[in-house]
Amino acid sequence: MTAPLDLLDLDSLLSDEERDVRELARRVADERVRPFVADWYERGEAPVRELAAEFGKLGLLGMHLTGYGCAGASAVSYGLACMELEAADSGVRSLVSVQGSLAMYAIWKYGSEEQKQRWLPGMAAGELIGCFGLTESDHGSDPATMATRARRDGADWVLTGGKMWITNAPVADVAVIWARAEEGVAGFAVPTDSPGFAAREIKQKMSLRASSTGEITLDDVRLPDSARLPEARGLKAPLSCLTEARFGIIWGALGAARDCLATAIDYAGSREQFGRPIAGFQLTQAKLADMALELQKGFLLALHLGRRHDAVGLRPEQVSAGKLNNVREAIAIAREARTILGGDGITDDYPVMRHMANLEAVRTYEGTDEVHTLILGNAITGVPAFRADGSG
Numbered sequence: 001m002t003a004p005l006d007l008l009d010l011d012s013l014l015s016d017e018e019r020d021v022r023e024l025a026r027r028v029a030d031e032r033v034r035p036f037v038a039d040w041y042e043r044g045e046a047p048v049r050e051l052a053a054e055f056g057k058l059g060l061l062g063m064h065l066t067g068y069g070c071a072g073a074s075a076v077s078y079g080l081a082c083m084e085l086e087a088a089d090s091g092v093r094s095l096v097s098v099q100g101s102l103a104m105y106a107i108w109k110y111g112s113e114e115q116k117q118r119w120l121p122g123m124a125a126g127e128l129i130g131c132f133g134l135t136e137s138d139h140g141s142d143p144a145t146m147a148t149r150a151r152r153d154g155a156d157w158v159l160t161g162g163k164m165w166i167t168n169a170p171v172a173d174v175a176v177i178w179a180r181a182e183e184g185v186a187g188f189a190v191p192t193d194s195p196g197f198a199a200r201e202i203k204q205k206m207s208l209r210a211s212s213t214g215e216i217t218l219d220d221v222r223l224p225d226s227a228r229l230p231e232a233r234g235l236k237a238p239l240s241c242l243t244e245a246r247f248g249i250i251w252g253a254l255g256a257a258r259d260c261l262a263t264a265i266d267y268a269g270s271r272e273q274f275g276r277p278i279a280g281f282q283l284t285q286a287k288l289a290d291m292a293l294e295l296q297k298g299f300l301l302a303l304h305l306g307r308r309h310d311a312v313g314l315r316p317e318q319v320s321a322g323k324l325n326n327v328r329e330a331i332a333i334a335r336e337a338r339t340i341l342g343g344d345g346i347t348d349d350y351p352v353m354r355h356m357a358n359l360e361a362v363r364t365y366e367g368t369d370e371v372h373t374l375i376l377g378n379a380i381t382g383v384p385a386f387r388a389d390g391s392g
């Protein structure tokens with residue numbers, strides 16, 4: 001890491017093994033993503049299957065899980081990999097987060113041995129793609145009110161409803177679907193070739209364009225009981241998966257921010273106005289100094305949470321603190337970097353505007369700023385303020 005991006009020598013806090021994982025993820029991002037991603041973004045598509053196969057070969061899918069072909073890496077190593085992938089593009093990091101922390105984690109944590117054997121090795125290898133369907137078009141921040149239903153019919157289950165904004169859904173082989181059953185929220189590992197299952201690509205996105213996002217319809221999808229995740233009981237199960245995925249975002253967002261800062265430093269050094277490089281103006285230096293400080297503070301926060309995660313685990317409000325702060329600051333860094341690039345900053349010759357637009361989706365998914373603020377407010381005061389009537 002060059003000095004301007006690591007003013008405080010925070011690299012010295014990482015082990016050799018952690019630096020090796022970071023190097024591996026950086027290399028694949030530099031070679032397989034960076035040269036092509038502006039074009040994918042322009043076209044609004046990404047080669048999800050090819051990327052998954054590539055990442056699978058390197059052990060980056062479900063890398064923090066153990067067994068079933070997963071790498072069993074530490075939380076810090078996983079975070080560093082997220083950071084490097086998101087330095088190339090948030091959509092590519094989203095692919096890896098959804099595959100590993102949402103779809104694979106749900107099956108790994110709540111699935112039967114048969115489900116784990118059936119899905120996890122192929123997903124770790126990137127041969128099978130997974131998605132995670134919790135959000136619905138009318139139920140986003142408040143999934144407790146979900147409308148998708150799972151009803152018993154003899155020995156089978158029948159799923160009816162729909163899911164919205166589901167990353168990887170159009171290309172997935174298996175969808176982890178959360179639905180309301182008589183006994184509460186239940187999870188299902190649904191093969192996407194099941195009759196009645198359909199996923200359409202959501203095309204009209206101005207953010208995360210190098211990521212596949214879909215709307216799922218479940219039209220009386222009939223499943224054997226063996227498709228139900230036996231250990232998942234209630235909404236706590238999908239929420240625990242979100243906590244896993246949010247951890248990766250705490251690191252990932254910093255990757256996008258770092259790439260914006262590096263681009264702005266480079267640009268400011270070579271762009272001349274009023275007879276000198278714009279890096280020589282105090283106003284530019286004030287922007288760069290603030291950006292560098294927030295980046296380093298964000299890294300310290302991520303690393304602290306990563307070390308706690310590896311040592312004793314994290315409480316959900318600690319993950320909320322990290323996601324809220326680091327995505328918010330990453331957006332601020334991207335916007336400031338954009339100003340330094342002037343008109344060039346709005347083109348796809350530079351990655352800044354793409355990162356900035358991507359981070360808007362990152363800010364919204366896995367809990368919006370407002371939801372994380374309410375989680376923190378609840379932890380601080382002991383009073384939940386999610387519902388107007390004070391019931392939760």
Ligand SMILES: Cc1cc2nc3c(=O)[nH]c(=O)nc-3n(C[C@H](O)[C@H](O)[C@H](O)COP(=O)(O)OP(=O)(O)OC[C@H]3O[C@@H](n4cnc5c(N)ncnc54)[C@H](O)[C@@H]3O)c2cc1C
Pocket residue numbers: 098132133134135137138139140141142164165166167168208213361364365366367368369370371374385386387
């Ligand atoms: C690109 C993309 C990919 C996604 N991938 C997935 C995926 O793979 N799987 C999945 O299940 N979901 C996914 N999502 C969905 C995402 O998690 C939701 O968009 C998110 O939870 C917000 O829900 P919503 O969009 O319905 O907004 P809403 O919940 O309608 O929120 C709208 C606004 O109201 C605010 N608000 C809501 N409740 C309160 C409150 N109590 N107090 C104050 N303000 C409040 C919100 O903070 C927000 O600002 C994805 C979304 C996007 C954009």
